[in-house]
Amino acid sequence: MPTIDERFARLATDHAPGQEVRQAFADGDVALRGEPIAGTPVDFSHGDVNPTAFAPTPGSLEEFVAGVHRGASQAYTEYRGDAALRALMAERLARFTGAPVSGVDDLIITPGTQGALFLALGALVNPGDRVAIVRPDYFANRKIVEFLGGVVVPVRMDYLSRDTGAGLDLDQLEAAFRSGVKTFLFSNPNNPAGVVYTPEEVARIASLATTHGVSVVVDQLYSRLLYAGNSFTHLRAADIDADLVVTIMGPSKTESLSGYRLGTAFGAARIIDRMEKLQAIVSLRAPAYSQAVLRTWFAEPDGWLEERIAAHQALRDDLLAVFAGAPGMRVRSPQAGSYLFPRLPRLDVPLHHFVRALRVQAGVTVTPGIEFSPDSTDSIRLNFSQNHEAAVNAVRRIAEMVDRYRADVGAVLAG
Amino acid sequence: MPTIDERFARLATDHAPGQEVRQAFADGDVALRGEPIAGTPVDFSHGDVNPTAFAPTPGSLEEFVAGVHRGASQAYTEYRGDAALRALMAERLARFTGAPVSGVDDLIITPGTQGALFLALGALVNPGDRVAIVRPDYFANRKIVEFLGGVVVPVRMDYLSRDTGAGLDLDQLEAAFRSGVKTFLFSNPNNPAGVVYTPEEVARIASLATTHGVSVVVDQLYSRLLYAGNSFTHLRAADIDADLVVTIMGPSKTESLSGYRLGTAFGAARIIDRMEKLQAIVSLRAPAYSQAVLRTWFAEPDGWLEERIAAHQALRDDLLAVFAGAPGMRVRSPQAGSYLFPRLPRLDVPLHHFVRALRVQAGVTVTPGIEFSPDSTDSIRLNFSQNHEAAVNAVRRIAEMVDRYRADVGAVLAG
Numbered sequence: 001m002p003t004i005d006e007r008f009a010r011l012a013t014d015h016a017p018g019q020e021v022r023q024a025f026a027d028g029d030v031a032l033r034g035e036p037i038a039g040t041p042v043d044f045s046h047g048d049v050n051p052t053a054f055a056p057t058p059g060s061l062e063e064f065v066a067g068v069h070r071g072a073s074q075a076y077t078e079y080r081g082d083a084a085l086r087a088l089m090a091e092r093l094a095r096f097t098g099a100p101v102s103g104v105d106d107l108i109i110t111p112g113t114q115g116a117l118f119l120a121l122g123a124l125v126n127p128g129d130r131v132a133i134v135r136p137d138y139f140a141n142r143k144i145v146e147f148l149g150g151v152v153v154p155v156r157m158d159y160l161s162r163d164t165g166a167g168l169d170l171d172q173l174e175a176a177f178r179s180g181v182k183t184f185l186f187s188n189p190n191n192p193a194g195v196v197y198t199p200e201e202v203a204r205i206a207s208l209a210t211t212h213g214v215s216v217v218v219d220q221l222y223s224r225l226l227y228a229g230n231s232f233t234h235l236r237a238a239d240i241d242a243d244l245v246v247t248i249m250g251p252s253k254t255e256s257l258s259g260y261r262l263g264t265a266f267g268a269a270r271i272i273d274r275m276e277k278l279q280a281i282v283s284l285r286a287p288a289y290s291q292a293v294l295r296t297w298f299a300e301p302d303g304w305l306e307e308r309i310a311a312h313q314a315l316r317d318d319l320l321a322v323f324a325g326a327p328g329m330r331v332r333s334p335q336a337g338s339y340l341f342p343r344l345p346r347l348d349v350p351l352h353h354f355v356r357a358l359r360v361q362a363g364v365t366v367t368p369g370i371e372f373s374p375d376s377t378d379s380i381r382l383n384f385s386q387n388h389e390a391a392v393n394a395v396r397r398i399a400e401m402v403d404r405y406r407a408d409v410g411a412v413l414a415g
Numbered sequence: 416m417p418t419i420d421e422r423f424a425r426l427a428t429d430h431a432p433g434q435e436v437r438q439a440f441a442d443g444d445v446a447l448r449g450e451p452i453a454g455t456p457v458d459f460s461h462g463d464v465n466p467t468a469f470a471p472t473p474g475s476l477e478e479f480v481a482g483v484h485r486g487a488s489q490a491y492t493e494y495r496g497d498a499a500l501r502a503l504m505a506e507r508l509a510r511f512t513g514a515p516v517s518g519v520d521d522l523i524i525t526p527g528t529q530g531a532l533f534l535a536l537g538a539l540v541n542p543g544d545r546v547a548i549v550r551p552d553y554f555a556n557r558k559i560v561e562f563l564g565g566v567v568v569p570v571r572m573d574y575l576s577r578d579t580g581a582g583l584d585l586d587q588l589e590a591a592f593r594s595g596v597k598t599f600l601f602s603n604p605n606n607p608a609g610v611v612y613t614p615e616e617v618a619r620i621a622s623l624a625t626t627h628g629v630s631v632v633v634d635q636l637y638s639r640l641l642y643a644g645n646s647f648t649h650l651r652a653a654d655i656d657a658d659l660v661v662t663i664m665g666p667s668k669t670e671s672l673s674g675y676r677l678g679t680a681f682g683a684a685r686i687i688d689r690m691e692k693l694q695a696i697v698s699l700r701a702p703a704y705s706q707a708v709l710r711t712w713f714a715e716p717d718g719w720l721e722e723r724i725a726a727h728q729a730l731r732d733d734l735l736a737v738f739a740g741a742p743g744m745r746v747r748s749p750q751a752g753s754y755l756f757p758r759l760p761r762l763d764v765p766l767h768h769f770v771r772a773l774r775v776q777a778g779v780t781v782t783p784g785i786e787f788s789p790d791s792t793d794s795i796r797l798n799f800s801q802n803h804e805a806a807v808n809a810v811r812r813i814a815e816m817v818d819r820y821r822a823d824v825g826a827v828l829a830g
Contacts, residue, residue: 001543004539004541004689007541008689008692008693011695011696013695016494018491018492018494018700019494021493049490049491050486050487051486056483061480061483067674068479068674071464071465071466072464072465072468075464075674076433076461076673077433078433078436079428083436111676111698114697114698115698118696118697122562123423125419126418126419127542127564140695143696147693147696258490259489260704261705278423278426280428280434280558281529281555281562282530282533282697283527283530283533284527284555285433287526288674289675
């Protein structure tokens with residue numbers, strides 16, 4: 001049994017997205033090269049919800065204020081959320097995902113999708129249980145499993161060397177399930193790589209889970225922000241035992257409602273029921289006044305979603321063009337979501353050092369790849385839901401900084 | 416090692432405050448006596464934040480809206496909360512509690528005080544650790560410890576047979592500490608009993624904790640709502656190793672800001688630091704836009720707090736007068752907070768049955784005592800932060816219902 005100090009050492013957040021400001025208190029060791037590079041600072045660790053980038057859904061603040069004016073009935077709902085609102089969400093999410101959802105039994109409203117993830121795993125993972133986790137995947141997945149005393153069983157995903165599908169190693173997943181894994185957690189679209197699982201990949205996951213009785217938590221936070229030419233397959237609508245699946249979604253990304261801290265989880269009633277019991281002691285109840293803002297979700301003005309997707313797609317393409325001009329940089333074009341996960345050429349400084357230099361010298365904040373997989377020591381993650389012009393210029397600065405710190409400077413100059 | 420089903424069976428929320436509506440799905444077994452008793456329904460399971468009862472602090476919604484308009488800087492703060500806001504809160508809380516607080520290192524903003532409680536215990540309790548818990552005390556305390564795999568070591572509190580102090584059995588507390596307890600958790604003012612620890616009780620806790628190196632989490636949620644003639648002693652300002660104490664407070668009760676889901680924890684930097692790491696995986700970051708509402712806390716309009724205390728005190732006294740006229744009912748007058756915890760005379764039905772009958776027949780929702788202690792099988796908890804007239808009438812209905820279900824009906828009629 002690890003001590004509590006050892007457990008928390010594994011939960012370090014010094015390099016987690018959004019925590020960069022705290023590094024200043026610990027690290028004075030960056031040996032910088034060259035002069036600062038001027039430009040509007042861009043924080044790619046999360047999306048920008050300012051009006052100059054991607055503002056929250058129209059009408060969201062008005063719904064919040066209406067919730068406050070409803071008073072006690074909105075402040076104190078069932079722990080799993082207001083019943084009428086759950087019925088409404090269940091109907092919309094059933095339509096979106098193509099499989100039934102009961103608002104009474106199958107859905108819980110949580111403080112953010114992070115809250116939903118923690119509750120779902122808390123409802124499934126007993127100390128010592130084996131949990132399959134994709135590499136790379138959302139940075140908190142591993143940490144939640146470890147905090148709960150679970151054993152992480154990693155499964156490779158070769159996202160970079162293909163144009164379609166996620167590239168999950170399905171044979172390795174099967175071997176993991178055969179080894180006694182009880183729970184499988186993955187994001188689709190994948191965070192950080194922006195790739196979408198094919199119908200065949202989803203069908204194989206469904207079949208393996210049913211065969212081995214493995215509960216699956218699928219984080220579909222970005223499934224609405226799908227780019228032209230791609231399609232999305234919902235695991236819960238595939239051929240899978242419905243009692244094994246919980247899907248997590250929320251309005252914090254595509255809809256830029258992250259400031260309201262809203263998430264939902266829906267699926268197997270036995271798991272949702274436990275999640276509510278856990279919510280009772282973790283945060284007591286669903287976000288109170290904020291819940292009202294969910295009324296805007298899947299009910300945005302006509303054309304709003306299409307416009308939002310188009311704006312992100314145009315930005316994606318401009319950023320990919322900048323990366324394409326940077327020698328030695330490899331990046332897969334995201335099929336959905338607002339993440340880019342470029343692999344850098346070999347640098348002659350450690351990745352954390354480069355990431356700090358990028359922030360200090362170029363005003364660009366990114367998240368180091370190893371937050372997402374211990375193998376991703378040469379990648380950085382960017383959330384490109386940002387002001388278009390500022391983001392393009394910031395990625396140009398990344399390219400310039402890579403040139404300063406690359407291991408093969410001579411080769412490039414010669415080339 | 417218990418199975419996950421066994422673990423969640425111990426987290427049952429069917430009788431927890433606010434969950435009464437879900438009982439209707441499970442229980443059809445109430446054999447009712449007599450006719451319904453008319454009256455405005457009152458839900459004593461939580462305070463009423465409607466304008467007809469105790470509305471949120473003036474200016475709170477305006478601060479929230481200003482937070483939304485600040486945009487990304489308010490939506491995405493450090494996980495532990497916005498730095499400037501933490502500095503402000505640290506200054507105010509240091510003044511209130513009489514001991515220093517560093518906004519940089521010693522304070523975290525959480526989604527509700529429930530969130531702070533979970534994080535504080537999560538930061539301290541390793542599986543197998545012994546944790547001292549008061550009986551009776553806040554219903555989630557035991558459940559959090561059990562979820563984390565800790566071992567609950569109960570400590571008696573004889574609140575009923577005295578007029579002053581909490582009545583904690585300090586010798587039993589010392590024995591618990593000697594038995595290897597590593598963490599002690601208690602609420603002061605006590606929830607559910609409304610009693611306040613004397614300076615002597617607090618000093619003894621401080622001395623025992625320092626001697627035995629026990630970390631102490633003190634939930635002071637109600638410490639501002641202190642009635643005339645009482646004084647409050649802050650553990651963190653007592654003679655105690657500061658590295659052992661975390662204090663939890665929030666604006667959800669006295670200030671009726673529960674709908675914004677805000678809490679704070681402050682004290683030992685080593686514990687706050689772990690709490691932030693845990694917050695990163697439990698809810699990612701401090702409540703985003705809502706944080707702005709904290710600016711109103713400890714900065715209410717002149718006279719507002721005094722008026723709020725006076726209104727609760729008047730209501731407390733009127734309710735105590737009704738209980739005093741009900742034969743066989745025993746209740747201690749609360750020194751702080753808005754809870755009453757009357758002990759009922761012997762009934763001839765189980766407590767859960769009576770509580771359901773009270774709700775169905777008399778429109779009065781209360782929380783059964785056994786949520787707070789397995790010994791409190793004859794008590795009910797009322798949060799009397801309600802509309803004055805409705806609350807008084809509802810307590811009259813409680814008295815009438817007790818008469819219908821009491822075991823000694825004959826004796827009372829004869830008397």
